[in-house]
Amino acid sequence: MKEKVLIFDTTLRDGEQSPGASLNVQEKVEIARQLEKLNVDIIEAGFPASSPLQFDAVRQIGEESGKIVAALSRAVEGDIKSSWEALRNARHPRIHTFVSTSDIHIMGKFGHDRYGKTLAEKQRTILAMAVNAVRYAKTLAGDVEFSAEDAGRTDPSYLAEVIEAVIDAGATTVNIPDTTGYTWPSEFGRKIADLKKRVTNIDRAVVSVHCHNDLGLAVANTLSAIENGARQAECSMNGIGERAGNASLEEIVMALKVRGDLHDYYTDITTEELYNTSRMVSSFTGLVIQPNKAIVGDNAFAHESGIHQDGMLKNRQTYEVMTPQSVGVPQTHIVLGRHSGKHGLQARLQALGYTVAGEELEKVYQRFLSVADKKKEVYDDDLRVLMGDELNRPLEPLELDYLHINSGTASIPTATVRIRVKEDTYEESSTGDGPVDACFKAIERALGIGSLVNSYSVRSTTAGRQALGEATVRLKDSGRFYTGRGVSTDIIEASARAYLQALSLRQEAGLKNNKNTIDNGI
Structure with a gap:
């Protein structure tokens, strides 16, 4: 039997924390609607205590969505209460509370003596904060998730102690974040497997992982964790998030789907909506997707x-x-x-x-x-x-073999051309009122003819700075007209080719009538 992996989307919370990616309330609501179409299992809508905008966005998404909607809070009563107030009318609310557990975080963020004078004392304080936060959240919502921030660098024994305690306090999901993207896939997988063995009540909660991409290993770490017992993956569309971002939702989902021959896991994601979701998130956040981005980049297919x-x-x-x-x-x-x-x-x-x-x-x-x-x-x-x-090229064309233009605001436009006629070449230079005029005169001198140009036009045929220019030259000779077209990213070259094509058509018409219509025997 295949086992389901829950997809916890944090695009609207951690993803929005990408520098320059702030979203307004309506944009967050629109993305949440698209995430429903994508059929994610949990939408982390924001951090209500951080600002009125975040509070309002979580409230609106919670009231509208049929999915589980999570709100983040620190392990303090005020944050948890704010999350509950925002989720009060949600159909499926989840309070997500967190506190740091690694020695580096504890000594850095909880260095004041009021948390304890030694590392061991501070660890006891953090453990009590985690348990109290979960207990309080549980009095408000039935669905409570706890995250041990920087679990990737947390001592395994202490991490197991914290996780067991918060499950006893009522946590229904326990999240093991690789907050700094530091761990190696095999190392992170062992950490999850170790928790499954050490924590005696682990079967009472869903094990989740939240991996960052600082070393480019977020997706690999997530997949390794799933292989070792994690059943919830926290990720974001396009992999956006703090610093180098989060594990990419689309990459996790498609890796599990495409390589179903290697494992027994599945998700309920409607994968056909991945591209639309990706483009909406990119458009609203202003974060451009790299062309070679897996699954959703312009070059992916x-x-x-x-x-x-x-x-x-x-x-x-x-x-x-x-x-x-x-x-x-x-x-x-x-x-x-x-x-x-x-x-x-x-x-x-x-x-x-x-x-x-x-x-x-x-x-x-x-x-x-x-x-x-x-x-x-x-x-x-x-x-x-x-x-x-x-398709409009004559059977015996006059070919442009070489073209050089010298032109500028402080110089007289000069053109040098070399024209190939079958096995022969003709080369000449000339000045003119502009580069096109100089080019046409050089062609006429090379072929020994007078000017036959009746009309000339040039236009852009495709878009962009590298667009093709199409030049059209119309000749009049003995009451007959000959039209040539030339195409190039260089409009001077296009003009030369157009003129030569028109002359070629004139030459071809003359040959059919057993007459040579270009002077000097050419």
Whole structure:
């Protein structure tokens, strides 16, 4: 029989403590509603005693939510009373109280002599505070959780003594936090297993863990704890929280789901809501998700390498251990960039309605690589423009082999071009009123022709600073018009290509009529 692992979401409490991530009441309520859709088991809504806003948010979430709603409080009567007042009308209230138990915390936070002069005396004081806090909370709510802050660095014998005492006092959940993210996964797992052996009444409470990510081990520590008897995981969406954050909810849940072959644990999380929840939390907190973030990052289901794209197109499981749809991402993203291969390009073009193969695909691929070398990613609009440019190319084009522009506010615009016509090349330079004018004049000098430009325009075809520019040049000769289009991230290059394409079409029309319409025998 599989055993359930409860998911205790602390996005709205510990997660909100991330620097710069403060949420207003309505934002916290909206996230809580989404957490219900996600189907977490417990929502830690805030720390009511810390501010009126926190109090109001906990109150509203508690009154509205059908989930267990927890409120945090220190092990002092005033905090506990404030938590209860905020949760009084909640359908499923939980008071979550805590106190430090490690020697470092005790000597640092409870150093005053009123707590005792020696470490042993202070430990007795802390033990009494923990028991009294749980007992008082129990008179107000039936569901009480106790956390031994910095349990990861707490002496095992003292930790076991505290946990046994608070369970006797009425705690229904006992949380073992790795508050500073200090422990090693195997070490933390042993700590949980040791408590299961030492604490005689441990079967009367759910063992929970709350791991921080200071060494990048929060998820690993949580999974190790689950393997050793923990049945509640405290975590946050996107792993946000104090310092380096908390264990990431989405990573814990999907690790348990994907690797179900290794264990007998499950959660009730609706995993298809993970992506939506992640994006809502990111939007409201203003904390950007790193692209390579597991499960919910932009690159989690993106593939640019040609080898990977080819493998994915043949069998998705070659490079994906879960489907994007299983976490709410619409589909795998084949990223087209300089590392992409022909198969990836061909598949994307087919999806856009273009059929290319063989020699034609090779030509398109070379043009694609030229664009990809200038942009981090080639988008669908870029491909449409590229295909339009490619499909309209003449059979015997005048190719731009080289282009150099010198221009500025204190210099005369100068352009140098080298044009390839079959096996021959023609190179010339010219000045102009601007870089485009200089470029056009250099082309005309290289080919020995006069100006035939009837109209010229340039526009951005895709978005962003690296957008493709499309230039259109219209020529008029002997009553006929020839239109060329050029595409590049450099609008001067796009303009040169457009002019040469129009001249190529003019040349092609002349060849069909057995006439050479470009002067000097070219």
